[in-house]
Amino acid sequence: MTRRGSLRFLQKICVVLGLAFLVLPFFLPFLWMVGSSLRTNEEMFKYTHPLTIRTFVPLRPTVSNYVHLMGEMRFFRYFLNSMFVALSVTALTLMLSALAAYAFSRMNFPLRNLAFILVLATMMVPFESTVIPLYLVVRGMKMHNTYSGLIVPWIANPFIVFLMRQFFLTIPKDLDEAAIIDGCSHLGVLRHVILPNSKSILVTAGLMSFLWSWDAFLWPLIIIESPAKMVIQVAISSLNTQEVVYWGRVFAACTVASLPTVAAFLALQRYYVQGIAFSGMKQ
Amino acid sequence: MKLTRLTRRHKTYFTAALFVTPVVLGITLFKIVPIISALRVSFFDYNLLSEMKTYLGLENYRLAVLYDTRFHHSLLVTLVFAVCKVAIQVALGLALAMVVRQKITGIGAVRSMIFVPVVTSMVVVATVWNLIYHPTEGVLNSILSLFGVPPKGFLINPRYALPSVLAMTVWKDVGFTMIILLSGLQSIPETYYEAAAIDGASKIQSFRHITLPLLRPALMYVIVTITVFSFQVFTPVYIMTQGGPLDSTRVVAYNIYENAFVYMKMGYASALSVMLFAIILVISLVQMRIVRGGESA
Numbered sequence: 001m002t003r004r005g006s007l008r009f010l011q012k013i014c015v016v017l018g019l020a021f022l023v024l025p026f027f028l029p030f031l032w033m034v035g036s037s038l039r040t041n042e043e044m045f046k047y048t049h050p051l052t053i054r055t056f057v058p059l060r061p062t063v064s065n066y067v068h069l070m071g072e073m074r075f076f077r078y079f080l081n082s083m084f085v086a087l088s089v090t091a092l093t094l095m096l097s098a099l100a101a102y103a104f105s106r107m108n109f110p111l112r113n114l115a116f117i118l119v120l121a122t123m124m125v126p127f128e129s130t131v132i133p134l135y136l137v138v139r140g141m142k143m144h145n146t147y148s149g150l151i152v153p154w155i156a157n158p159f160i161v162f163l164m165r166q167f168f169l170t171i172p173k174d175l176d177e178a179a180i181i182d183g184c185s186h187l188g189v190l191r192h193v194i195l196p197n198s199k200s201i202l203v204t205a206g207l208m209s210f211l212w213s214w215d216a217f218l219w220p221l222i223i224i225e226s227p228a229k230m231v232i233q234v235a236i237s238s239l240n241t242q243e244v245v246y247w248g249r250v251f252a253a254c255t256v257a258s259l260p261t262v263a264a265f266l267a268l269q270r271y272y273v274q275g276i277a278f279s280g281m282k283q
Numbered sequence: 284m285k286l287t288r289l290t291r292r293h294k295t296y297f298t299a300a301l302f303v304t305p306v307v308l309g310i311t312l313f314k315i316v317p318i319i320s321a322l323r324v325s326f327f328d329y330n331l332l333s334e335m336k337t338y339l340g341l342e343n344y345r346l347a348v349l350y351d352t353r354f355h356h357s358l359l360v361t362l363v364f365a366v367c368k369v370a371i372q373v374a375l376g377l378a379l380a381m382v383v384r385q386k387i388t389g390i391g392a393v394r395s396m397i398f399v400p401v402v403t404s405m406v407v408v409a410t411v412w413n414l415i416y417h418p419t420e421g422v423l424n425s426i427l428s429l430f431g432v433p434p435k436g437f438l439i440n441p442r443y444a445l446p447s448v449l450a451m452t453v454w455k456d457v458g459f460t461m462i463i464l465l466s467g468l469q470s471i472p473e474t475y476y477e478a479a480a481i482d483g484a485s486k487i488q489s490f491r492h493i494t495l496p497l498l499r500p501a502l503m504y505v506i507v508t509i510t511v512f513s514f515q516v517f518t519p520v521y522i523m524t525q526g527g528p529l530d531s532t533r534v535v536a537y538n539i540y541e542n543a544f545v546y547m548k549m550g551y552a553s554a555l556s557v558m559l560f561a562i563i564l565v566i567s568l569v570q571m572r573i574v575r576g577g578e579s580a
């Protein structure tokens with residue numbers, strides 16, 4: 001009996017070790033990033049070779065990189081720019097997409113199918129292949145080098161509209177018919193019946209649009225000229241290409257830029273994973 | 284009576300129009316108009332600095348297809364990248380999905396950790412990996428030295444540059460593939476496996492005859508999306524290698540970017556973009572055709 005027990009214990013340890021080994025490649029780069037962001041310049045690459053725990057954990061941790069970054073390098077400004085743009089894109093995308101998805105899934109109107117096909121057809125259009133004319137359009141509207149130029153082109157998101165419509169279709173129709181008989185307007189049905197039943201898809205769509213906007217690189221690189229409106233991703237890449245690179249600051253900038261999305265994911269992952277699974281099933 | 288019904292219906296139309304208009308307008312303005320104008324601009328010699336426009340007809344396309352060896356090379360690089368990325372990421376994603384579906388304590392944390400790179404921005408990941416790959420200061424070389432592997436110049440050696448960029452993007456994206464395949468695996472009823480086990484099927488047989496066929500829709504979704512995104516890869520190349528060394532990582536999107544925003548040749552770059560779009564469209568249509576064909580068979 002005890003022998004069998006110890007065998008099981010041994011098996012369990014093997015499983016845990018195996019999992020740890022599996023997670024390590026995904027975990028170590030982040031540990032290295034955060035660890036190096038807390039190093040002084042002298043210590044930066046001193047312990048890279050040979051490989052010890054010191055390679056990942058700084059000997060004398062310091063926040064001076066963060067202080068430099070936020071103070072004289074105006075990084076906080078870029079962080080706020082990104083936050084403002086990403087939050088605006090997310091809020092507007094969710095609002096517009098919910099309205100359109102409701103109409104596409106619940107209402108009959110002329111040209112509905114044509115309008116929906118229009119949305120579907122643009123889902124596959126790769127951004128890279130239209131970035132030049134998009135730039136010309138946005139410049140023509142005098143929106144280059146403005147926050148609206150970073151926000152407005154991305155709030156009509158065909159993928160999110162499609163995702164929401166597919167989800168709304170799974171909500172039983174008798175619920176909203178009852179509400180309409182009770183004198184509810186369409187906007188009322190959307191607010192009081194549909195949206196409360198769509199939590200996972202709203203979180204998924206919201207997180208996706210936040211991520212896309214927060215990660216956007218090529219578009220802000222092209223469209224923004226004045227440093228005051230620079231977003232965090234472009235700021236990081238420009239830290240990288242300076243003549244003298246302060247790696248500690250680069251790592252600190254990377255850590256700061258990862259915080260919002262990783263935190264949002266960890267907080268909302270239950271809904272998010274559900275929503276992604278739904279999107280994979282509904283294609 | 285009839286009148287009120289009519290007006291009510293019209294009121295519904297009006298509401299629907301209000302609901303749909305913002306999205307339709309936005310998509311028209313920022314997706315459809317750019318596609319059409321990309322087509323138009325591709326027939327011109329259009330320099331953004333001088334604002335000079337000369338009509339060339341199909342000259343841009345002729346030049347690109349017949350003489351632009353850099354463009355041909357970029358197509359080849361992108362194709363290699365896309366094929367390898369699909370193969371490796373799907374195989375690895377499936378393997379990870381099979382592992383993380385086991386009910387072991389702590390498996391949720393494992394799943395989350397594998398997914399964290401997906402929600403980290405490409406700029407951050409590429410910047411950090413740039414240093415991980417660094418020939419003298421990089422941590423990867425010191426890990427490899429534990430196994431007696433001599434140091435490598437991952438991003439400065441033309442032989443290793445593309446595989447290194449590829450490995451980094453697989454590392455970043457494999458969590459997404461894993462989650463989609465995991466939900467596919469979980470939708471297969473446990474009873475199928477039990478029945479197969481009773482009939483004496485081995486684990487490998489169950490995998491081949493139950494898991495793979497029933498996972499087909501999820502697999503195909505994953506393959507199509509990875510392909511489409513791989514053909515557009517830009518950011519990691521821009522940050523890690525700038526297309527080099529010796530053009531070994533010059534993917535199509537980077538080549539377009541350089542033509543448009545470094546050389547300011549908007550007309551020519553648009554012609555390249557139109558061809559990229561056509562290629563992606565054809566490949567995804569063919570892939571979806573294969574999916575449909577597979578379903579009806």
